[in-house]
Amino acid sequence: MLWAGLLTASAACYLLKLAGLSLPARLLQDARVQRTIPLVPIALLAALVATQTFSTGHHLVLDVRAAALGVAAIAVLLRAPFLVVVASAAATAALLRLL
């Protein structure tokens, strides 16, 4: 099941890339398509940040992940590299759990 999902999603991502190179440009050059598609990752990434920080299953929770996100946000504002942002969040969660 996990493999089926991984391979299906990989195939979908590849076909989207190929579609851009192959389809007639006018299909994707519609002004509404052009301005809507870039908004999708913004909304999805923001929703992923919120739900994966403040929920477990169907329950809203406030735990060490909120502090980890706060530290990550500071790292982002300081323009830290990606790995530093992720590592600082993980380290924050690990340290708070030791307390």
Next chain:
Amino acid sequence: MSPARSGIVRDALGIGIASGAYALSFGAISTTAGLSVLQTCALSLLMFTGASQFAMVGVIGAGGSVWAGAATAALLGARNALYGVRLSSLLGVRGLRRAAAAQFVIDETTAMAIARDEVMDSRFAFWATGFALFALWNLGTLVGALATHALSNPRVLGLDAAPPAAFLALLAPRLRAREPFAIAIAAAVVALVALPFVPAGITLLMVAILVGLYGVLRPGGESH
């Protein structure tokens, strides 16, 4: 090699090395989410688009279904189709070469290709960045996955709390104007409000549908 070409090679290697470091965290997060080393490496080889890969393993790691993860990954990959449109006239590829080029159509290769004045430099930049990224992204993933796999409990390092930081780091460069910032806040609030009431995995799809409706229906279409 001309000075322009050596500059491109230098930039491509720089991007490759940065993304290799970023792939270390993907390998670690994916393995912590419960994927095997082989599954983690397969995603980097076959999916090869960072935000989609992080979303896929993030949803699985948070206990969501693999199909909810797959749908989110595909929605995040839709932007690559727009990059393809911009690149298709520039690259001039057909047949097998186009099938190979397609796998490299991502944020970084597009940015490198469209920044050139000469079409031959654009093509060179696309392929140089694509090969450097593909090699180092997959190497970084393997190293991150193997290192995490060797740990008895990655939770001790807080790796299970790392995905939101990865999503935030991917989101931040897209928030440089007022509208995207407002959309991000609205999407986060809608997702949290809906979460206790809608079936698992539907929250993200609902957010995607709402932003799609907003994009299509909003007035003032001549913005870009």
